Amino acid sequence: MLTELGKRAKKAEAVLMTASTAQKNKALFLIATALNENAGDILAANALDIETARANKMKSSLIDRLSLDEKRISSIASGVKEVALLEDPVGKTLSGTTRPNGLVIEKVSVPLGVIAVIFEARPNVTADAAALCLKSGNSVILRGGKEAFHSNKAIADIMRAAVKNAGLPEDCIQLVEDTSRESATALMKMNDYVDVLIPRGGAGLIKACVQNSTVPVIETGTGNCHVYVDEFADLEMARDILFNAKVSRPSVCNACESVLVHRAVAEKFLPMAKTALEKANVIIHADSETARIIADTVPATEEDYAREYLGYEISAKVVGGIDEAIEHIAKYGTGHSECIVTESYSNAQKFVARVDCAAVYVNASTRFTDGNEFGFGAEIGISTQKLHARGPLGLPELVSFKYIVRGNGQVRG
Amino acid sequence: MLTELGKRAKKAEAVLMTASTAQKNKALFLIATALNENAGDILAANALDIETARANKMKSSLIDRLSLDEKRISSIASGVKEVALLEDPVGKTLSGTTRPNGLVIEKVSVPLGVIAVIFEARPNVTADAAALCLKSGNSVILRGGKEAFHSNKAIADIMRAAVKNAGLPEDCIQLVEDTSRESATALMKMNDYVDVLIPRGGAGLIKACVQNSTVPVIETGTGNCHVYVDEFADLEMARDILFNAKVSRPSVCNACESVLVHRAVAEKFLPMAKTALEKANVIIHADSETARIIADTVPATEEDYAREYLGYEISAKVVGGIDEAIEHIAKYGTGHSECIVTESYSNAQKFVARVDCAAVYVNASTRFTDGNEFGFGAEIGISTQKLHARGPLGLPELVSFKYIVRGNGQVRG
Numbered sequence: 001m002l003t004e005l006g007k008r009a010k011k012a013e014a015v016l017m018t019a020s021t022a023q024k025n026k027a028l029f030l031i032a033t034a035l036n037e038n039a040g041d042i043l044a045a046n047a048l049d050i051e052t053a054r055a056n057k058m059k060s061s062l063i064d065r066l067s068l069d070e071k072r073i074s075s076i077a078s079g080v081k082e083v084a085l086l087e088d089p090v091g092k093t094l095s096g097t098t099r100p101n102g103l104v105i106e107k108v109s110v111p112l113g114v115i116a117v118i119f120e121a122r123p124n125v126t127a128d129a130a131a132l133c134l135k136s137g138n139s140v141i142l143r144g145g146k147e148a149f150h151s152n153k154a155i156a157d158i159m160r161a162a163v164k165n166a167g168l169p170e171d172c173i174q175l176v177e178d179t180s181r182e183s184a185t186a187l188m189k190m191n192d193y194v195d196v197l198i199p200r201g202g203a204g205l206i207k208a209c210v211q212n213s214t215v216p217v218i219e220t221g222t223g224n225c226h227v228y229v230d231e232f233a234d235l236e237m238a239r240d241i242l243f244n245a246k247v248s249r250p251s252v253c254n255a256c257e258s259v260l261v262h263r264a265v266a267e268k269f270l271p272m273a274k275t276a277l278e279k280a281n282v283i284i285h286a287d288s289e290t291a292r293i294i295a296d297t298v299p300a301t302e303e304d305y306a307r308e309y310l311g312y313e314i315s316a317k318v319v320g321g322i323d324e325a326i327e328h329i330a331k332y333g334t335g336h337s338e339c340i341v342t343e344s345y346s347n348a349q350k351f352v353a354r355v356d357c358a359a360v361y362v363n364a365s366t367r368f369t370d371g372n373e374f375g376f377g378a379e380i381g382i383s384t385q386k387l388h389a390r391g392p393l394g395l396p397e398l399v400s401f402k403y404i405v406r407g408n409g410q411v412r413g
Numbered sequence: 414m415l416t417e418l419g420k421r422a423k424k425a426e427a428v429l430m431t432a433s434t435a436q437k438n439k440a441l442f443l444i445a446t447a448l449n450e451n452a453g454d455i456l457a458a459n460a461l462d463i464e465t466a467r468a469n470k471m472k473s474s475l476i477d478r479l480s481l482d483e484k485r486i487s488s489i490a491s492g493v494k495e496v497a498l499l500e501d502p503v504g505k506t507l508s509g510t511t512r513p514n515g516l517v518i519e520k521v522s523v524p525l526g527v528i529a530v531i532f533e534a535r536p537n538v539t540a541d542a543a544a545l546c547l548k549s550g551n552s553v554i555l556r557g558g559k560e561a562f563h564s565n566k567a568i569a570d571i572m573r574a575a576v577k578n579a580g581l582p583e584d585c586i587q588l589v590e591d592t593s594r595e596s597a598t599a600l601m602k603m604n605d606y607v608d609v610l611i612p613r614g615g616a617g618l619i620k621a622c623v624q625n626s627t628v629p630v631i632e633t634g635t636g637n638c639h640v641y642v643d644e645f646a647d648l649e650m651a652r653d654i655l656f657n658a659k660v661s662r663p664s665v666c667n668a669c670e671s672v673l674v675h676r677a678v679a680e681k682f683l684p685m686a687k688t689a690l691e692k693a694n695v696i697i698h699a700d701s702e703t704a705r706i707i708a709d710t711v712p713a714t715e716e717d718y719a720r721e722y723l724g725y726e727i728s729a730k731v732v733g734g735i736d737e738a739i740e741h742i743a744k745y746g747t748g749h750s751e752c753i754v755t756e757s758y759s760n761a762q763k764f765v766a767r768v769d770c771a772a773v774y775v776n777a778s779t780r781f782t783d784g785n786e787f788g789f790g791a792e793i794g795i796s797t798q799k800l801h802a803r804g805p806l807g808l809p810e811l812v813s814f815k816y817i818v819r820g821n822g823q824v825r826g
Contacts, residue, residue: 018766112799195799211627216800237822244824352817353431364516364820386525386608386813387629388801400799404765407777409650411657
């Protein structure tokens with residue numbers, strides 16, 4: 001059954017890959033309108049999901065993420081319209097040359113093809129991912145979690161109908177209705193029909209995709225992000241950045257999970273940090289040196305330094321210098337976002353050159369690693385791998401390229 | 414043991430990733446000199462491999478690929494020098510912007526990290542791959558076939574010593590001495606130490622990597638390439654292109670494996686093609702319509718259309734039009750190189766837009782899909798996947814990027 005779905009996606013892709021920008025935008029605007037006009041259907045479907053979630057005693061924070069209302073649907077529809085207004089990434093001549101033998105070689109951007117997106121409970125991902133894939137000329141196979149199934153189905157059906165109304169093949173957006181683990185695993189092996197797999201969700205989902213997928217995966221979203229407070233830091237700035245990076249939205253991947261403090265400023269900085277963090281009841285997992293300086297910490301274990309808390313907790317460590325900080329980040333970091341706070345030009349230069357991650361910050365919060373904050377518009381995820389693309393995956397990251405070679409009978413000698 | 418090797422590669426990479434172009438070029442020139450100066454050691458090692466190959470009754474064409482002499486070593490050394498002369502792909506500012514909040518965001522090219530290359534019998538790959546990885550700031554773990562083990566080891570040892578003489582960590586070039594299947598499989602799972610895996614070899618090796626690797630793979634080199642002779646083709650040009658694409662070097666991935674001929678010109682073209690191809694004793698696997706027009710063919714099976722002969726054989730089929738040709742290529746092609754021969758502007762445009770492959774040709778031989786022919790200099794392989802890079806993988810394809818974000822205390826609202 002999943003194979004049939006893959007075949008239909010490939011077939012739709014053969015049309016979508018050469019669709020004009022105007023046609024794709026028309027579909028996106030029709031989708032936005034249809035989502036608003038059919039909000040009642042979406043809310044009815046969402047009510048079924050919420051009812052099941054309550055019966056299953058889902059945590060209230062998760063129920064909140066699952067819940068839709070008129071306002072959220074309107075915001076999802078606005079997001080789709082914004083994608084329509086972004087530049088079409090397909091059909092750009094990226095470079096070109098005429099060879100001595102007269103061959104004219106152009107490198108032109110083309111869609112990736114069929115993208116599978118495996119995601120967890122948030123129903124807004126259905127619309128976001130489908131809109132980004134449509135604009136970039138890619139068919140998408142969406143495989144959401146069972147918790148949001150009715151909501152996802154309602155949104156996908158509305159989008160498919162709108163795509164059809166725009167004269168494009170509705171099968172360029174498909175939802176996998178089987179939400180079993182087996183359907184996810186099968187999708188990971190569909191090399192004949194799927195060009196790229198993008199998982200969106202927790203560390204468990206990402207790991208399962210990396211371990212099991214034979215389809216090329218873009219690894220996303222695991223963020224064990226550090227703020228390193230250098231000996232030459234402006235300590236008030238460091239405190240504000242740390243507080244923002246940890247507390248402004250702890251559940252997301254660009255939140256700070258660990259603070260490293262240079263020994264020379266630890267006595268002064270750590271009490272400042274504690275005063276700030278305790279306002280948000282942040283639990284500090286501290287090494288022994290930190291624990292000597294500030295009270296009410298819990299001991300940090302080796303595991304703590306590798307942990308993505310995604311909540312009001314942080315690990316803390318005093319380090320002897322920037323090299324130790326860089327080594328610590330190399331050992332425990334996940335290649336997402338890393339920050340140094342310093343007024344030293346040399347240390348800033350060293351940190352940005354030597355820390356190997358998607359986004360490296362000097363004197364700014366790690367929370368900025370985000371498609372909108374980077375000025376890309378919407379994103380489909382944040383890549384933490386080095387192949388293909390790193391950091392926020394916007395429209396320009398959802399394409400590949402081909403070489404077009406025009407000759408007049410050239411043969412190779 | 415392989416883990417130790419991975420750790421050393423990562424450690425070397427921490428230095429190599431920020432090495433200057435001058436330092437990397439110095440290492441490359443020292444390598445080239447050392448390869449020439451120590452040609453005797455390489456030839457002695459090669460003699461051991463040849464002796465074993467003869468004892469094992471290896472095919473003479475394979476023994477030829479394995480064999481080195483002074484001239485071949487000199488050519489390998491020249492290749493290394495050419496890499497030194499190519500532009501350094503690391504440290505380029507690819508784009509940049511200042512955001513409304515004052516954050517300055519730069520996108521800068523950085524090495525991929527540690528690249529593992531699994532390859533088959535040719536010892537020249539050892540030097541080629543190591544030189545390209547070194548220039549692009551990547552550590553490389555080379556895992557060659559057992560048939561070339563002594564040759565690979567001699568070349569790798571010489572390169573490592575030269576890298577050390579240049580003041581760079583020798584562990585940025587390492588050879589896996591265990592040539593068992595297990596060592597290849599273990600390498601495919603070393604996600605903690607290997608960033609990218611590039612297989613170079615036959616379809617079996619590529620498939621094993623795609624199926625088993627949890628490390629991101631760049632799929633290379635399977636080429637079931639087509640020449641489509643359109644109804645509006647210059648038939649003499651078509652014959653010459655077909656002959657060149659099939660016969661100039663049949664063992665390589667950009668060679669033509671299948672010819673599709675428009676029905677309107679089949680009666681005229683197929684005898685011309687046969688006259689050319691029979692000069693090289695090419696066996697034609699023909700559909701019934703082709704077999705009616707020309708004699709001495711063998712019947713083409715479904716498998717024939719999917720086959721990469723890599724020899725003096727070709728499949729042939731008469732098609733009703735360009736759409737059927739495009740569909741046939743979508744079904745059987747491997748996304749490598751595809752050619753249309755036509756004088757029709759519209760058909761040329763349609764073919765280049767709709768055929769989904771790394772390099773699509775109008776009126777030129779598929780044999781041009783090659784780093785040198787494209788003007789990239791040396792290549793590490795030809796990608797047939799859409800993630801990261803497609804077509805010849807030169808230095809610009811051996812890097813990733815990072816975002817460097819400079820602020821003055823910005824926090825996210």
